[in-house]
């Protein structure tokens with residue numbers, strides 16, 4: 608049996624590649640699993656509030672705040688405290704979606 612590769616001494620830069628891939632998807636089609644009740648819904652179907660300086664996206668089943676998106680000048684922030692999981696299918700990138708819509 609092969610020993611697992613050591614990750615000692617690595618920092619967040621080691622995950623930059625997969626994180627770049629993760630944040631290059633069509634967000635409205637990604638699914639969120641609610642940390643409050645376990646409901647699963649695409650981001651595009653969550654209830655949205657306060658769109659002026661960002662958004663709070665809430666679970667339609669239990670009203671838990673799943674995603675809070677902040678917009679301050681050139682800074683963007685994302686709080687996912689209420690979301691248990693954010694998931695998407697590989698290949699659902701914006702470029703592949705625009706091709707499939709054509």
Ligand SMILES: [Zn+2]
Pocket residue numbers: 641642643644645646666667668669670671
């Ligand atoms: Zn919920």
